[in-house]
Amino acid sequence: MNTSNWLLPTPQEEAAACAATVENLENPGRADPPVRLLRHVMLPTTIALVAVVLLFVFIAGHQMYQAQVAAAWADDPASMSAEVRPGTRGQDADLISGHLLLNVAGAGAATVALMLCVMVVRVRDAEARLRRADMALRLAATAFESQDGIMVLDERGAILQVNQAFTDITGYSLHEVRRRPVEILQAAANPPDLYDTIARQLAERGRWVGDLWSQRKNGEVYPKRLSLTLVRSAPGEPRYCVGSFADITEHKQAEARIEQLAFYDPLTGLPNRRLLQDRLQQAVAASRLNGQGAALLLIDLDEFKTLNDTLGHDMGDRLLQQLATRLQGALRERDTLARLGGDEFVVVLQELSPGLHESAEQAREVGERLLSALAAPCELDGHEHHSTCSIGVAMFGAAHPVASLEELMKHADLAMYEGKAAGRNTLRFFDPAMQNAISQRTALESDLRRGLQRGELLLHYQAQVDDTGRLLGAEALVRWQHLQRGMVSPAEFIPVAEQGGLILPLGEWVLLTACRQLASWALHPLLGRLTLSVNVSARQFHQPDFVDQVVMALQRTGARADRLKLELTESVLIDDVDAVVSRMGALKACGVRFSLDDFGTGYSSLNYLKRLPLSQLKIDQSFVRHVLTDSNDAAIARTIIALAAAMGLSVIAEGVETQAQREFLKRHGCTSYQGYLFGRPMPLAAFEALAQATAQDASPAGRHSVLGARTLGA
Numbered sequence: 169m170n171t172s173n174w175l176l177p178t179p180q181e182e183a184a185a186c187a188a189t190v191e192n193l194e195n196p197g198r199a200d201p202p203v204r205l206l207r208h209v210m211l212p213t214t215i216a217l218v219a220v221v222l223l224f225v226f227i228a229g230h231q232m233y234q235a236q237v238a239a240a241w242a243d244d245p246a247s248m249s250a251e252v253r254p255g256t257r258g259q260d261a262d263l264i265s266g267h268l269l270l271n272v273a274g275a276g277a278a279t280v281a282l283m284l285c286v287m288v289v290r291v292r293d294a295e296a297r298l299r300r301a302d303m304a305l306r307l308a309a310t311a312f313e314s315q316d317g318i319m320v321l322d323e324r325g326a327i328l329q330v331n332q333a334f335t336d337i338t339g340y341s342l343h344e345v346r347r348r349p350v351e352i353l354q355a356a357a358n359p360p361d362l363y364d365t366i367a368r369q370l371a372e373r374g375r376w377v378g379d380l381w382s383q384r385k386n387g388e389v390y391p392k393r394l395s396l397t398l399v400r401s402a403p404g405e406p407r408y409c410v411g412s413f414a415d416i417t418e419h420k421q422a423e424a425r426i427e428q429l430a431f432y433d434p435l436t437g438l439p440n441r442r443l444l445q446d447r448l449q450q451a452v453a454a455s456r457l458n459g460q461g462a463a464l465l466l467i468d469l470d471e472f473k474t475l476n477d478t479l480g481h482d483m484g485d486r487l488l489q490q491l492a493t494r495l496q497g498a499l500r501e502r503d504t505l506a507r508l509g510g511d512e513f514v515v516v517l518q519e520l521s522p523g524l525h526e527s528a529e530q531a532r533e534v535g536e537r538l539l540s541a542l543a544a545p546c547e548l549d550g551h552e553h554h555s556t557c558s559i560g561v562a563m564f565g566a567a568h569p570v571a572s573l574e575e576l577m578k579h580a581d582l583a584m585y586e587g588k589a590a591g592r593n594t595l596r597f598f599d600p601a602m603q604n605a606i607s608q609r610t611a612l613e614s615d616l617r618r619g620l621q622r623g624e625l626l627l628h629y630q631a632q633v634d635d636t637g638r639l640l641g642a643e644a645l646v647r648w649q650h651l652q653r654g655m656v657s658p659a660e661f662i663p664v665a666e667q668g669g670l671i672l673p674l675g676e677w678v679l680l681t682a683c684r685q686l687a688s689w690a691l692h693p694l695l696g697r698l699t700l701s702v703n704v705s706a707r708q709f710h711q712p713d714f715v716d717q718v719v720m721a722l723q724r725t726g727a728r729a730d731r732l733k734l735e736l737t738e739s740v741l742i743d744d745v746d747a748v749v750s751r752m753g754a755l756k757a758c759g760v761r762f763s764l765d766d767f768g769t770g771y772s773s774l775n776y777l778k779r780l781p782l783s784q785l786k787i788d789q790s791f792v793r794h795v796l797t798d799s800n801d802a803a804i805a806r807t808i809i810a811l812a813a814a815m816g817l818s819v820i821a822e823g824v825e826t827q828a829q830r831e832f833l834k835r836h837g838c839t840s841y842q843g844y845l846f847g848r849p850m851p852l853a854a855f856e857a858l859a860q861a862t863a864q865d866a867s868p869a870g871r872h873s874v875l876g877a878r879t880l881g882a
């Protein structure tokens with residue numbers, strides 16, 4: 169037996185202790201442990217006393233016999249031999265009785281010793297059991313005075329005993345609740361069948377645990393976690409019910425906070441993506457069951473990024489909060505409005521008409537209501553701000569089943585992007601033709617990935633000349649030599665590469681190939697002074713290691729940095745202008761130059777323009793195309809030329825196709841040109857041949873013959 173087990177109460181003792189606890193709680197002042205100890209050791213003590221008396225008798229008898237024999241011996245020393253002699257009856261009888269007395273006394277002493285042993289063991293055993301039972305009682309008493317409220321009910325549910333925690337939680341003292349029904353603690357907020365359920369489970373399993381609402385003495389309703397246990401009498405009849413409970417108000421509040429964080433957007437308080445997913449799942453299932461129509465509206469604010477960048481994120485947050493309230497106000501109670509993050513909101517419309525046509529009409533009405541709700545001006549720090557948004561709508565429901573939530577979201581997303589492309593502040597419905605376009609785009613993307621790996625990409629070179637027609641260099645333009653489709657235009661595959669992220673490896677390849685070319689031209693006396701312009705997409709430029717990529721490409725190939733010109737579009741500037749300036753500055757310090765492509769078609773913030781370490785502005789071909797026929801285009805072209813001059817930048821016009829366009833631009837101060845007039849983008853060999861030929865023409869012997877005159881035969 170190990171000591172710890174020996175110290176712990178046995179199950180029987182525990183049960184006895186429990187019953188005793190209840191009895192003590194119900195009838196304080198009944199038999200206490202010391203009294204029962206006395207009872208328990210009474211019998212062994214009595215036996216021990218008798219044994220001591222017997223021992224005493226034996227010792228006294230033995231003493232007497234000893235004295236008798238000694239006296240007889242002293243009187244007649246020969247009497248010892250007479251002890252065994254026949255015929256000496258009187259003396260024999262004395263001796264035999266002396267022997268008998270001795271034997272009886274000896275047996276008595278042994279019995280007494282044995283009994284003493286038994287008694288000691290019994291007493292120790294009784295003490296140990298008593299100690300264990302006492303410990304169980306103390307444990308029960310300690311548990312009773314725990315942090316949890318405890319109440320003991322009789323078999324009819326009347327309160328018999330409560331602890332201090334009960335009083336602290338409920339506000340009722342023992343005196344106030346003793347003999348009163350437990351129903352005084354019940355709250356009306358609980359489901360009506362809860363108490364029947366509890367009673368049934370107690371009867372069946374002897375135990376019930378759960379959360380429920382309860383009422384304090386002051387009427388306050390609070391949530392509690394209650395555990396009820398039935399205590400049965402020996403024949404198995406329910407005798408008591410012990411309930412322990414805790415006030416879980418704080419726990420419930422923490423749960424609510426966690427749920428709020430997990431399922432709601434902290435900025436607007438609207439359901440977040442996770443909760444939307446859940447609601448959408450329910451909406452899809454419900455519409456399948458009830459046959460009604462439903463719609464998913466994806467809302468994306470137009471130009472939100474610009475507002476964030478110009479007015480700051482705090483303003484952006486406030487705008488989102490105001491718009492969320494407006495959107496909510498334009499919807500019905502049963503519709504779900506969620507924020508996906510950033511400037512994207514989603515609306516789920518349910519219980520629309522079953523027919524696709526009617527339900528689409530209803531969705532359109534709601535969408536238009538949302539558009540006008542957002543179009544009203546918002547007040548931001550004393551300024552009026554006008555927002556617009558693009559909404560993509562995807563229908564679902566019995567008349568329009570969808571394969572998955574992902575597909576549904578994708579449909580709404582496609583429609584929304586269609587809307588944006590169509591000019592913003594628009595509502596677009598998804599239609600299957602869009603899906604077709606997407607499938608083709610996906611196929612093109614995986615083809616392009618393979619093409620990049622298989623080396624199907626190559627660079628073409630388009631000449632850039634000065635105002636005399638002298639070749640300055642080229643723009644490197646990527647081409648894709650597809651095995652089946654032939655030459656694929658970058659106008660087709662660059663946007664696909666941008667969307668799927670392939671633009672990053674593609675851009676890196678273009679940069680490295682262009683640098684290799686520059687290094688190779690540097691070895692050639694007629695080509696060594698040529699520059700090469702390389703298009704850099706916004707996504708590529710914003711890679712954290714973009715500067716390293718360029719520096720590495722220059723180092724690996726040995727190209728001169730001042731021969732490399734990076735063409736950035738205005739879209740690069742939409743993101744963090746400080747980072748753009750510092751990145752450009754780092755590369756400019758290495759000697760790399762920058763040209764701002766498509767100038768005038770995009771963001772064109774003069775404020776940003778003055779901060780950028782540019783060396784050139786490029787007039788977009790859309791202005792050049794109609795420069796002779798559209799006075800606005802002519803004015804824009806002239807302004808860009810003047811602006812470049814004022815800022816000390818060079819200017820290049822692209823898309824120059826006619827001599828008249830060239831003349832006009834030259835008259836207004838344009839210094840360099842690119843366009844079909846001087847040469848289409850061409851393969852490397854053709855470009856090098858052209859470059860060498862014009863370099864010879866430009867030699868003192870043939871200075872009159874320059875590019876442009878040669879290509880056009882002018």
Ligand SMILES: Nc1nc2c(ncn2[C@@H]2O[C@H](COP(=O)(O)O[C@H]3[C@@H](O)[C@H](n4cnc5c(=O)[nH]c(N)nc54)O[C@@H]3COP(=O)(O)O)[C@@H](O)[C@H]2O)c(=O)[nH]1
Pocket residue numbers: 630643644645646657658659662675678703704705765766789822823824825842843844845849
């Ligand atoms: N990120 C990268 N983008 C690239 C790269 N290579 C090309 N592109 C971009 O693809 C778009 C289409 O390019 P492309 O079909 O090559 O068209 C270029 C020229 O061919 C065309 N051009 C030039 N002169 C004329 C002209 O006189 N008339 C006319 N109709 N078109 C002309 O213009 C395109 C050059 O545009 P730009 O880059 O803006 O100077 C195009 O957007 C390319 O930028 C690449 O490697 N990376």
